[in-house]
Amino acid sequence: MHLRVTLLTAGRSSSLLDVRFEDARPLDSAGWHEVQHAVPGLARLAAAQLRYCSPSRRCRETGDLLGLSPIAQPALRDCDMGRWRGRTLQEIAAREPRAVDTWLADPRSAPHGGESLLAFISRVGGWLDTRPMDGDDEWVVAVAEPSVVRAAVCYVLKSPPHSYWRIEAHPLTPLVITGRAGQWCLSVE
Template sequence: MGDETQETRQKPPRATRLTLLCRGATASNRLSRLASDEPLLEREWERAERLAPLLPACDAVFCAPEASARETAALFGLHPAIAVPLRDVDYGRWNGLALEDIAAQGPADLQRWLSDPAAAPHGGESFAAARTRCISWLDDQHAVGGHLLAITHAIVLKLVLAHVLDAPLQAIWRTDVEPFGALTLTSDGRRWALRFFGSPLAFA
């Protein structure tokens, strides 16, 4: 009896699979502006219909608090728990601006932001700070078990991918994530490993 109890206690944690799904497109995507909390484009309803059959069955669903993430969940008929750590980056006074507009206003500030992940010349949140809160949430999911789905933003997928691959944060500038793109990770209870990165719509 004692041996069985000890064996049970030493049983490895249940494997966890986590799929991070980029929310659908907004006007900011179309106009190449830094993100703002705005609704999805109308065309995303049709794209969501194509993607819905490809979404795996999940044991739990989360989403970022912004309207675009919540609307994406609604397109798939999901009722997620809000995961505040997966929110979009706060771009401060640059929120809603295109990079060309930012360059015209303050080229030195833009260059510092592009080259230093710890910099936040816009008065908002740095990429380094955003990574910290995303990874803290990610680490909390190690031993949850089952398949989890989290609907969030492209930058979150980029930050998480760089972390899992142990890449420098500057790698986010060499990573493209399109709306409805997906990043799937697996955990053995100790570390996350990359399973899939790309667009499920490519197979629709």
């Protein structure tokens, strides 16, 4: 039995333009139009047996505009950034330069009081590993935050956590993962 999981990065919001940590802003006007434009090419995703999304407003709106009617999954939420939530990296670096250096250098650290990068990657991987499979060739679609997609890539490839910083996840870009718990592969479709 194999499972196919398609992670679709949510449409853009202004938070993606100024890169605020764990920001729950909705799709902006440009993001809404981009999703509308992408509907014909992504309409096939509605055929998935299970359709989920990160619990953010941006992800839910993306899924709804695509006709997915996704179910919010708490395990697909953005990384818990504690007291840094809603701030930009530049703002935090100006106030807490040592804390930022520690956070970027050590994937086990959480100087912001939230979740470490390693814990975040493990949480997203745990979600992948616990997807239900009722038969052969099940298909799951999830609209997710860019950070969740990056964490999934690290988990699937069993790459060092520092590789997270070298992965780009652009809006409305699908990532296909196939396999089963602990035995995942990235797929090019």
